[in-house]
Amino acid sequence: MPSPAFHVPDSVEDVVALLAADPTARPLGGGTDLIVQMRSGRLVPGSVVDFKRIAGMTGVRHEGDAFVIGAATPCTALKADAALAAAWPGVVEAANLIGSVQVRNRATMAGNLCNASPAADSVPALVAAGATCVVAGPSGKREVPVQDIPVAPGKTSLAPGEFVVEICLPAKPAGGGDAYLRSTPRTEMDIAVVGAGVSLVLDADGTCTSARVALGAVGPTVVLVEEAGKALVGTKLDDDALAAMSQAVQAASNPIDDKRGSVSYRKAMAGVLARRAVLVAATRAGAKA
């Protein structure tokens, strides 16, 4: 059994060239999914391309009030950026629910996204926040909404030779707030049975003017539930609006029955967690409106 080739290129172009040359090649971020999958024999790449050495790949850049997060930035580092944590606490918290401290010191949001697990924790929060990512490939760079990357469990829309170089979060809208909550049997070191990310904006009198609700682990990919957002817009998040939102969430949930949760439990939790996340996001929006 030959071991895979290991490359440590120092430019985006070299990464693209190496990935394009071998369709089985895998980019290496924190490796907290990739190495586990290789060890277990589930994945046997011909080569591994570590892009962490490339200048600018690690760290958070501020562009005005918007944020650009290098693909190799470990989740722990997101917490250290005070402006990011203040603007998008839901995203930063979601990324920092992943695994344990040790895992998060390596793990990246880009890896979380490109691993394409339906239960990835940071992805619903990113989708709710309206994040995009910049993809580099043989034909240059393109910007893609985060929700368009995963297409099925373990599969992405990335073409051969493409990889994510950065994740972009917009400036926090005035009166905006976000939150991510997940349900796991244990408090840590667990995989979401259901995850719910919410981002919303409240106007001065507390009326919701926009809302995005995204769910994890209730379908083959993260689900952006437009109906759930609509149920909130124009309301003051009263009980009826929340009930309608929860119903929309449950209707959009199409989970599987597996060792981590039953269909009925996952659906029920999707409704509960989305409501709780809306309330946390609203508190944050209110507190900062």
Added chain:
Amino acid sequence: MNAPEQMKQFRHVGTRPVRPDGVDKVTGRALYSPDFKAPGMLWGAILRSPHPHARIIAIDTRQAEALAGVKAVATGRDLPTLESLVMHVGEGASDIVDVSHNCLALDKVLYEGHAVAAVAATSPEIAREALALIEVEYEELPFVLGVEEALAEGAPILHDNVFTKGVDPKPDKPSNAAMRVEMGGGDVEGALASAAATVTGRYSLEPVHQGYIEPHACVASWNGDGQAQIWTSSQGHFSVRALTASVLAMPQADIRVTPLEIGGGFGGKTTIYLEPVAMVLSKKSGRPVRLAMTREEVFRATGPAPGAVIDVRLGAAADGTLVAADVEFLYHSGAYTANDAGAGVSSAIGHYRIANTRVVGVEVLCNRPAAKAYRAPGAPQVNFAVESAMDELAGKLGIDPLELRLKNAVVEGDPQTTGLPWGRIGYVECLEAAKAHPHWSAPLGPNQGRGIAGGYWGNYGGPSTVNVSVAEDGTVTVATGSPDIGGSRASMAIMAAEVLDIPYERVRAVVADTASIGVSMVTGGSRTTFATGMATVQAAEEVKRILCERAARIWGVAADQVEWRSGEVTCLDGEKQGQVMSAAAIAGRSFHSGGPIAAVAALSAKGWLPGFGVHICDTEVDPETGHVKIVRYTAIQDVGIAIHPDYVEGQIQGGAAQGIGWALNEAYIYSKDGKLDNAGFLDYRMPVASDLPMIEAVLVEVPNPSHPYGVKGVGEVPIVPPLAAVANAIHAAAGVRLRDLPMAPDRVYAALHPEG
């Protein structure tokens, strides 16, 4: 922290010095099983069955043998054919034929993960590649996983030579009911019929794993002259030697087993899985061979604690006096006959005085890995059912659950299930301590509830050998044959220092290999501090006697004219009166005054007493999600005398943590095709630190009069009460009675929302 202040009767017992193995462990220098390497060593790997039940038609190893770098291949045919022989080595008995077939299957595989063949090669990669080249032809057989299904008409029979033991007359058909144990007396039905209140319930538990961090591993080296060495960690290297020698039909003295540091066992390392296989590979290749399990192999192929289905009926008079108990349970035995039913029967209801009782336990074979001991093996399952039923009964009677237990708790002199009187036990003392503890009366928040449960474990004594020797400078070495799992080296050093009245640091305790000390039973049954401690005290006393005798000889006075005082010999006689001679002075001259100073104590310790515990648990149940948070937990236990209170508290906290895990989330999950679906710590959910509050351990000290320092076993008791304590707390918090473990969020949610 919570130990009662010692009355100044001891100098060392009851203190908390640093353990001698501590620095090596926290600096990563300690040598655990998977760390050990021998020069020229080969890497072994084991091929395991993909089927839960199948006949092995043929195994073709030719391609594997032909692979460059492969030095040996072994199958079940390489192990000698043995006569059935039941050996009592670990916690419970095993038939050596079963042990052999579990190490390498012969004609049938009985569970997914059952070892079928093994290779040794010059690298782990080659070994794995060779496994893929072994061709095994199987005839798949119907399989059965559940205990009730396994007893149903037409269920696939695992062994056609197993006829239910304990049934008279011997049944004429083989059965998956391997063993039936029954105890009790009186008129159960009559007493239940006339009881003022009765409760009835069926409870179930899934098998759970011991969850030790260190996977099984060993290195074996079998020389041309027939002598062999094995390096491994276990709960008993003498058991490893006895079992391995028996499986290989060779003399025990030809194997020297060197114990390595153990990274947890909890009962699961009282048996062998790898050693005979590594031995055979070593013999065939002529080189030392290492075998080490992956975590996945540990889950698929090593013993879980049995799951169970348990029926309980309890009856009480209006004043709360228990009048009848009827308990009947089926335990998962797994692939081979296990031993938990007996202990389950004897620890089911013995903590209460009940006139009319019937307790029946059945071991049921099924296509899962063979069940193995796990901390108080057999007790937590049945205790969960009985202590849940006690709670329900208290509710029906309108009596406080603690008072109901206090009213019926056994005390010294009460008859045990066996009829013999209980010795100096401390159940009532624990219940009183619970009642007096601030936790019992603390206010609760919204969605919170408090549960209590009591339980016990019989503990054990048994054979131990200890050698206490004095170096030329007067420092002391205590060598035992008991692997140190819970800090026993520190406890042995404390006890020897106490006897000799010398500083703790002048005594070092080690675990000696099988060639360097006499036979000692496993570290299990909570026996080591009790039994090996007794041998340590005895040997240290003898060393003290020798030192006195030598001093008398050097001074030229009569032996009774010297006395041991403050770690030295004082002369009482004539003009030398008041002179002192240190151990160093005596030992320094020992080569010319009688020879080296050492004493061996080899004994089979008697007079052990059971330990009792009472746990108080507060839970908070999220009514919308079914999540259960343990908000406060207090574990009260009669520990006899705590030799080293830190390690006693550690045992109590660890046992409670494991019990909480069993209660809340731990379970083996099988797919429909009979394969384990959660063979790893991600989906086999033991509690993580953030799942638990600080577990407060309260030590109640009711000394054991049969031990020189009052020791009772402490390690197993604390896993007994948590299952029911948590269930009772959930009932108090949310009004739902969960009778099926684990009480995972989806299960609690389903109970709270029966409409779905």
